[in-house]
Amino acid sequence: MKSARRSDVDTISNLPCNVVDEILGCLPLKDAVKTSILSKDWRYKWVTRQELDFGYNFFGSFAHDQEAKTIIYQVLLIHKGPILKFKLGGFNLKSCPDIDHWILFLSKKNIQEFTLHIWSGNIYHLPSHLFTFQQLRRLEIHKCLFYPPSGFKGFEKLINLDFDRVTFVPSIFRNLISKCPLLERLRLLWCTDFDTLEIVAPNLKFFEFRGKSKSFCFKNAPVLSKVILSLNSPVLADASPVCSNFMKFFHCMPSLRELDIRGWLLEYLTKGGLPENPPTALNNVKTLKTDMSFRNVEEVSVAVYLITSCPKLQQLTIRCQSVDNDVEPVVHFLRAQSFSGGGVVKLLQRVHMSTFSGLEMEMEFVRFILASAPLLKQIFIWNYSCFLLRPGRQLMNEIKQYRRASPDVEFKFEEVDVDDLV
Numbered sequence: 001m002k003s004a005r006r007s008d009v010d011t012i013s014n015l016p017c018n019v020v021d022e023i024l025g026c027l028p029l030k031d032a033v034k035t036s037i038l039s040k041d042w043r044y045k046w047v048t049r050q051e052l053d054f055g056y057n058f059f060g061s062f063a064h065d066q067e068a069k070t071i072i073y074q075v076l077l078i079h080k081g082p083i084l085k086f087k088l089g090g091f092n093l094k095s096c097p098d099i100d101h102w103i104l105f106l107s108k109k110n111i112q113e114f115t116l117h118i119w120s121g122n123i124y125h126l127p128s129h130l131f132t133f134q135q136l137r138r139l140e141i142h143k144c145l146f147y148p149p150s151g152f153k154g155f156e157k158l159i160n161l162d163f164d165r166v167t168f169v170p171s172i173f174r175n176l177i178s179k180c181p182l183l184e185r186l187r188l189l190w191c192t193d194f195d196t197l198e199i200v201a202p203n204l205k206f207f208e209f210r211g212k213s214k215s216f217c218f219k220n221a222p223v224l225s226k227v228i229l230s231l232n233s234p235v236l237a238d239a240s241p242v243c244s245n246f247m248k249f250f251h252c253m254p255s256l257r258e259l260d261i262r263g264w265l266l267e268y269l270t271k272g273g274l275p276e277n278p279p280t281a282l283n284n285v286k287t288l289k290t291d292m293s294f295r296n297v298e299e300v301s302v303a304v305y306l307i308t309s310c311p312k313l314q315q316l317t318i319r320c321q322s323v324d325n326d327v328e329p330v331v332h333f334l335r336a337q338s339f340s341g342g343g344v345v346k347l348l349q350r351v352h353m354s355t356f357s358g359l360e361m362e363m364e365f366v367r368f369i370l371a372s373a374p375l376l377k378q379i380f381i382w383n384y385s386c387f388l389l390r391p392g393r394q395l396m397n398e399i400k401q402y403r404r405a406s407p408d409v410e411f412k413f414e415e416v417d418v419d420d421l422v
Contacts, residue, residue, distance in 0.1 A: 047078050051085040055117075059090025069098050076105050083109040089117025089142070095124035104129045112157075113138040123167060141166055148172065154179020164189040177201055199224075210262075216249055223255050230262035235271060244272035246302070250279035260289040262319075269306075270298045278309035285310040293321035294361040297329045304337055304368070308344045316345075317352045318365070322387075326360045334364035338371045338403075348373040356381045358389040367402045376406040382414035391415070 054072055062068040068090070086106055088099070095118055106114070107129040114136060118124045125145040133139075136155045140162040147168065158180040170192060177183065183201050187208040194213035200220045207221075208228040218224070246269045250256075261269075288310060292303050307316065351369055356362055370376065381396075388395070392415035400411060 048081045049079075050082060052079075052083055053085075053087045055087045055089050055115075056091065059093060065090070065092050065094075072098075072102065076102065083111055085113040086111055087113075087115040089115065089119070091119050093118060094121035099124065100127045100129075103127055107132045110135045112136060115140040116142065116144065117164075118143040123165075138162075140164075146172070148176070152179075156181065158183055160185040162187040163191050166191045168192050170194050174198060174200075215245070216268075218249070218252050221253050224253050225255050226258040227253070227256065228260040228262075229265050231265040231268055232263050234264050235268045244275050245269050246272070246305075247275050247279055248272075250281040253281040254284075256281050256285055258287040259285055262291045266290065266292070266299045266302050269302050274302065274305050278305070282306070282309045282311075284312055286312050287315045287317075288313055289317040289319070291319045291321055292365075294323050294327060294330050294359065294365070295321075296327070297333050300330050300333060300361070300365075304334075308372075311346070313345055313348050315350045315352075316348060316369075318354070320353060320355045320357065320362055320383075322355070322357070323359060323361070330361045331364055334361065334368050338364065338368045344372045345369070346373075347375055349375055349377045351376065351379045353379070353381045354383070355387065356383050357387050358395045363395075363399070366399055370399075370402050370404045370406075370409065372405060374405040376404070376409050378410045378412065380412045380414070382416065385415045385417050388415065 052075065054068070059065065059068050062071075072088075083106060086109075088102065099116070104127070111133050112135050114130070114133060115138075116124075117140075119142070123143050123145055125147070126141070128149045131148050131152050133155065135157060137157050138160040139155065139158060140160075142164040143166070145167050146163070154176060156179070159182055161180065161183060162185075164187070166188075168191065173192070177186075178200060180201075182203055184203055185206040186199075186201065186204060189208070189210045191211055193211065196215045196217055197209065197213040198217045198219060199207065201224075202220055202222060204221050204224050206226045207224060210228075210230040210232065212233050213231065216229070249269060288307065290303060290306070292300070294300055307313065348369070351373075353362070353366070366379070366381075369379070379399075381392075383392075385392070392413045396411055396413040
């Protein structure tokens with residue numbers, strides 16, 4: 001038995017360096033440290049680990065944050081070589097001078113991916129050392145002040161930028177984006193309000209925004225293929241533009257494939273009217289998701305215009321917003337669309353409608369879709385049973401009587417009982 005164990009130890013000790021690095025990289029930090037007991041040769045192998053994760057699981061394993069901070073100092077003190085990925089964050093992690101010290105240490109380690117999540121206490125002011133991370137490829141920060149020092153030349157190698165509840169000056173943000181020429185993914189969640197959110201990013205492929213902005217301008221986004229936008233406040237009544245918001249919004253996104261619009265964005269797109277000819281940016285959209293309240297004809301007409309302006313649309317998701325009563329003008333508008341002729345969404349195959357209550361406007365929208373999609377394969381509808389005006393089976397039986405452009409539609413209706421969720 002002893003000789004077998006000695007043999008195992010010898011095998012472990014003689015593993016190639018790249019295999020050792022791969023093994024250590026797959027282990028949580030605490031487990032990587034425990035490998036020091038495998039053999040004398042492994043005692044300090046973990047100190048060259050290139051990925052350090054002091055995230056939620058790490059902080060959650062300590063009764064007090066000070067214990068976690070002490071361990072972080074100890075690990076950094078004996079660490080050798082580059083650190084390519086560094087993650088720091090916990091539900092109780094507060095803004096503190098310790099973070100400044102750790103970032104200063106990382107500035108000498110050729111960091112490529114840096115994640116910082118502050119949850120408790122005051123917002124954290126990022127120190128100047130962060131802006132010296134010239135090898136940075138991914139930056140993800142939460143609840144921070146982002147004010148680069150004068151002379152900041154940007155992150156020339158940055159590919160992924162993720163801001164969540166980050167405060168900055170909009171002009172500084174525009175300057176930052178212009179100095180990140182390789183940027184491919186950009187997320188802005190609940191950050192500083194914009195007057196005009198302007199995107200000039202020739203390599204950007206994915207963009208997500210949740211927050212407030214009076215207008216949007218995609219000036220140069222030739223390879224942008226997926227957009228998620230949530231506008232979280234109503235459009236001001238006196239903010240109606242001279243030109244169409246719809247045309248301005250879709251001005252320069254020729255590679256758009258997936259579009260997800262939420263909140264008040266449909267209302268924003270109504271301002272300035274709808275163009276006679278749809279923008280060419282919609283020509284390649286295959287997946288469309290949108291909130292839809294059915295509260296007024298203008299908003300519903302924009303949604304219908306958007307759907308019918310995507311000639312390659314294959315998947316459609318409608319998140320129905322609660323409305324107390326039927327709105328007759330909306331009902332009449334949708335009914336007119338249903339009888340104006342089929343085939344206007346010729347490639348549509350799947351429709352998903354969530355929080356569908358069975359209001360007449362929603363039923364007429366389903367009628368419109370069924371009459372307009374000759375290749376439709378499935379329509380899926382769900383809501384909590386307590387929010388349905390009628391039993392789901394009864395609603396589905398009525399829908400099945402509607403005229404269909406496609407003979408092969410599969411109908412699914414999921415009625416969720418709230419009690420089942422408890």
